[in-house]
Amino acid sequence: MSQRWSNLLVWAGTIAFVVLVSKTAWAGNPVNGTSLTNLVVLALPLAGIIAMAASGLVVVYTTTGIFNFAQGAIGMFLAYVDWELTVHHGWPQLFVLPLVVLVIAPLLGIGLDRAIMRHLQGKALVVQLSVTVGLMFAFIGLANMLWNQNTAHSMPALFQGEGFHIGQVLLTWHRFITIVVAVALAIGLRILLFQTRIGIAMRAVVDNRDLAALGGARSSVLSSFAWALGCSLAALAGILLAPETADMSTTTLTFLIITAFAAAVVGRLRSLPLTYLGALILALATQWSGSFLRFSERWTNVPDALPTIMLFIVLLLLPRAEIQFARIGQVRRVERVSSVRDAAIGMLALLVFIVVMSMFVLSNTDTTNLSRFALGMCTALVALSLVPLTGWAGQVSLAPLAFAGIGAVAYARLGGAHGSIWAVFLAALVTVPVGALFAFPAMRLQGLYLALATLAFAAMVEEVFYSQPFAIGAGERSVQPVHLLGIDFTSKRAFLILVTVVFGLCGIGIVALRRSAFGRRLVALRDSEAASVTVGVNVLETKLAVFALSAGIAGFAGAFFAMNAGTLNGPTGFEMIAGLPIVLALVIGGVGFVAGALFAGIFGLSLVIIQSDWHISLWIGLTYLAPGLAVLGIIQNPSGAVVPIGEGFARLLPWRHDARRDYEEMTAATAEPEVGGLGLERPFEEADVLLVDRELGISNEVPRAVAAARSG
Amino acid sequence: MGLLEIEEVSVQFGGLLAVDDASISVPAGCVTGLIGPNGAGKTTLFNVITGLQAPSGGRVVLDDVEVTRRRPYRRARLGIARTFQRLEAFGSLTARENVLVALEMRRRWATARYDCGKIADELLERVGIAHVAETRVEALPTGSARLVELARALATDPKVLLLDEPSSGLDEQETDALGVLLHELTAGGLAVLLVEHDMPLVMEACSYISVLDFGRVIARGTPREIQADPSVQRAYLGTAKAAS
Structure with missing residues (x-):
């Protein structure tokens, strides 16, 4: 389909969507001069905050090539620092605000650049993304640890919420200042980028990093400066946003700023004026839905999904990416392809281990631990769905758990309520076309944009799918474990062994697939799309197949998630935010390996156990902090932890003569x-x-x- | 009438006319050279022929079938294969797997059945890299990786083979071997379009040569004619006036 037609289709769809939603959810408030003025007065401060956060993203991305997922979390964290100094210690805001924005934030930015970000240059996209996502978790975790989230925090607005009236609506000084600061920043950034030496160097880096370096631009200074500026903008957005939220919840603050992604993508991560425009449209849309629309029942969460819906639409309107040539100086990956026999031996060992564990270590009455182990295996199965998609084909997806959620619902609705074995396969089958649909945006969007599209999809599924009556609706749905060969797996021990067997079989299948023509074709497509098409590879067909396969595995895993949980209740267990650590853990383990998926499962399991069994307050933040910090390890070892573990182990096995030679060869190669x-x-x-x-x-x-x- | 006909092709990048009304005929059974200074538009023309770059005007005809609007993978299936100036090997696959990918794709549209593994080994042997068959390509020296690309291109059983500076990264002996291989291939009826900076190789291997400068074909003829052509000498060396 040509660009023009597909754009027309997206526009028509968007307009139809807006009209339909406005019509069905119309609250009946009059649309007149007053209400529209109110709308604009309310929207402008919000637009200002979004624009500040989004500008930070753009400045960092254009100068360093890294999309900072942690932008929101950094803003949140620095807003808490501001809270600590003003509210807790009673320092005047007039002093603290400049201190945080102009001193602490830039120092944090420079520190991040020096310690972490600089080492990410030229690494695979999935590694770069994982590190910033990990950083986001680390900041949330750290904030949760330092500022107890069981008590509400609140930050007073500037000038105690006083203000002046425009028409009937009160514009507080706080919001007025927000608008003024946003406008001043727009002017300031414009001057910085066009009139100053460092700004011109930054723009040169945008156009061609290598050429700018040859021309004397010092990229290390520039990247530190960009990170300092990015953190300052994040801090400003966070501090101005904090008084507008009810309780300064760390996650709320973080994710409100994620709204900025949509605005930044409107500017294609390059243009600041377009980013401001995006922020304005988004703020107007949010206020429009807040002022004139009422959503109830199955659509209750639509307003929350607005930014991600907009992100998704904007991504679909991006121009089609050209055929990708391989990047020069790409990461040297270590990808030992294990044989099916070795995989089978490994899986058998895993099964024996789990059986022994469940027989002798975990008692059958200890359902909590058995259930946790089963959850770990389910998580491993979800992570496995990304091995062909992200590990081999290089298509970064941040939505594996969303597909699992769809699978879980499909299982519950199509026979899982009484444990039909067919429902498990139907769960996979229902998820396949949804995943395959993603191949179409994946034809147009490369790399980062595709990852963002999957993230938007995960958020949309969370906000609007589960609440539909055909899915779960307002109540709960209970499910039974499958009946198979006359056994019902209601006993937790039997269920754990079942999931382990399923993971083992899928893992062996995936290894066999990597050794097949299809597996080679996926890797070829990732390594060089240009060369792939010139030997006759149909990219669309290949991407359709791998997205369908991945979604199918995730949907299949979802059925087991549902069985393990027993009941499905809204998006619980399948939230977008719960899916990200699975991706992180897989990347830490090794995204191209079945063992990496198992690693992700074990990682998740250990977190759950540590968190609930170690009664130390320090561990409260661990859900977020641990994956956040662990992911930093991949900077040193982008192939994943299972490579050194596996190679070290394999050399000890008597029948693996080849392992030592491979190991030496790989050490030399990397x-x-x-x-x-x-x-x-x-x-x-x-x-x-x-x-x-x-x-x-x-x-x-x-x-x-x-x-x-x-x-x- | 050539097996591959490039007819009045133009490519515009913004204000830059990278290829300007270029026509080249590539007959079967011989090597056609395409030479010109850096930035003359040679690689862009290769991208147009293989479909990686849409032309702003003109036609590409393969064996009397117009392919200008076909997608790249369709052209590959019709018999156009190429190598790349900047390496585009599948780096994390072994040399043998690189060739296998192409063979396994070809099996979809080829009429004859064949054993992929056996042919892969034969091809690697033929281009002279059988000894590194099981080495991952990103660990290979550039010259060997180029030969992997050549073997991969041959694996699609092409009618037309486009070679983009195949000798860069090869040592003298390897370049000689490449020349021998080109003769063998064309003897089997293959049409080869060769972009190359190594003039002795071009003059020795090519039956016809086209010279591209600033996107325009400024001369075409046999190697002897090209060597004597004053406009070619101007393009390569500059005139006495321009040089001063």
């Missing part, structure tokens, strides 16, 4: 050439020859063809 002392303090060995040859692009052996040519 090591950075170390020249110091070579030939002087240590001998010039075969591995060094290989390394130097590879770096210089020299062929170290004369191919046989040459010999043949000579003799002939």
Whole structure:
């Protein structure tokens, strides 16, 4: 479909959607000069806050190429710092606000850049995303630890909420200041980017990083500056937003600022004027729905979903990405492809371990722990759905748990209430077309934009899907574990073993798939789309297949989630925010490996156990903090933790003669050439020859063809 | 009439006319050279032929079938294969797997049944990299990785093969071997379009040469004619006036 037609379709769909929603949810308030003035007066401060946060995202993204998921969390955290100093210690806001925005925030930004972000340059997108998502969790976790969320916090508005009237609506000084600051920032950023030396260098970096560096732009200074500025903008947005929220909940504050994603994408993450426009449209839409529309029952959460709906629509309107050529200097991945036999042995070992555990360590009356282990295996199964999609095909999805949720609902509705075995497969089958639909935006959107689209999708599913009467509706739905071969798996022990067997079989299947033509084609597509199409690979067909496969596995996993939970209650257990740690844990473990998925399951399980069994207040924040901090490990080892673990282990196995050789070869392939002392303090060995040859692009052996040519 | 006909193709990037009304004929059974200074539009023309770049005007005809509006994968299935100037190998796959991907795709539209593994080994042997078959391509030296691309392109059993600077990264002996291989391939009826900076290789291997400068075909003929052409010398060396 041509760009023009698909855009027309999206626009028509958007208008139809807006008209339909406005018509059905119309609250009956009169639309006149007064109500429209009120609308605008209420929308402008909101637009200002969104614009500030979004500008921070844009400045950082354009200068460093990293999309900062943690923007909202940084704003939240610094708003709490401001709260601590003003409310808790009683310092005057007039002093604290500049202190936080102009001193603490820039220092935090520079620290983040130096310690973390700089090391992400040139890493795979999924790694970059995971680290900033992890950072978001870390900040939420840290804030939860420092400021007890069981007591409400509140931040007074500037000038104690006084203000003046425009028409009938009160515009507080706080909101007025917000608008003024946003406008001043727009002017200030414009001057910075167009009139100052550092700003011009930043814009040069946007156009061509390498060229700007050659022209003398010091990218390290620029990236520190961008992060400092980004954090300042986040702080400003967070502090101005905090008094507008009811209780300063850490997650609310964080996710309100995530609204900024939509505005930033309107500016295609480059243009600040368009970003401001996006913020304005979003604020107007939010106020429009707040002032004139009433949502009830199944649509209650639609207003919350507005930013993500807008994000989704804007993403669909982006121009089609051109065929991707491989990036020069891409990450050297370590991808040992295990054999089906090894996978089968591993899975058998896992099964034996789980059986022994459930027989001798966990008693059958200890349903809590058995249920946690089963949840861990279900999580591993969801993570497995990303192995072909993200690990091999390189399509980053942040919505695996949303697909699992759809699968869980499908299971509950299609026979899971009495444990029909068919319902499990129907759950997968129902999810497949939903996932396959994603192949179409995935044809247009590459990389980051696709990841954002999946995130928006996950949020939309959370807000509007589960509340539908055909899904779960207002009440609960109870489900039974399947009956299979005359066994009902209502006993938690039997269920745990069942899920383990299912994971094992799926894992072996996935390993076999990687070794098949389809698996090779997926990796080829990721490594070079341009080369793939020139050997005849149909990209749409391939993406359809892998999205369908991934969604199917996630839906299948969802059925087991539902069985383990026993009842389904709204989005509980399938929230967007619950899905992100699964992605993180998988990336930490190794996104291209079945063992990485198992790692994700074990990671989730350990978190649950530590959190509920260790009664130390420090661990309260751990749900968020642990994945956030753990993900930093992948900066050092982007292939994932299971690679060194697996290779170290495999070398000890008597039948794995090849493992030691592979290990050495891989160490040589991934090591950075170390020249110091070579030939002087240590001998010039075969591995060094290989390394130097590879770096210089020299062929170290004369191919046989040459010999043949000579003799002939 | 060539097997591949590029007819009056133009490509516009904003205000820049990268390819300007270029027509080139690539006959079967011989190597056609495409030379020109850097930035002349050679790689852009390759992208147009393979469908990675839409032309702003003109036609691409393969074996009397117009393919200008076909998607890249369809053109590959019709028999156009290429290598890339900047390596586009599947880096995390082994050399053998790179070739297998192409063979396994071809099995979908090829009429004859065949054993992918066996043919992959034969192709790797043929281009001279059988000894690194099980090495992942990103760990290979550039020259070998280029030969992997060549083997992968041959695996699609093309009618027309586009080679974009295949000799860069190869040493002298490997380049000689490449020349021998090109002769063998064209003897089997393959049409080859060769972009190359290595002039001895071009002059030795090509039957016809087209010269591209600023997107325009400024000369075409046999190697001997091209070497004697004053406009080519101007394009490559500049005139005495321009040089001063």
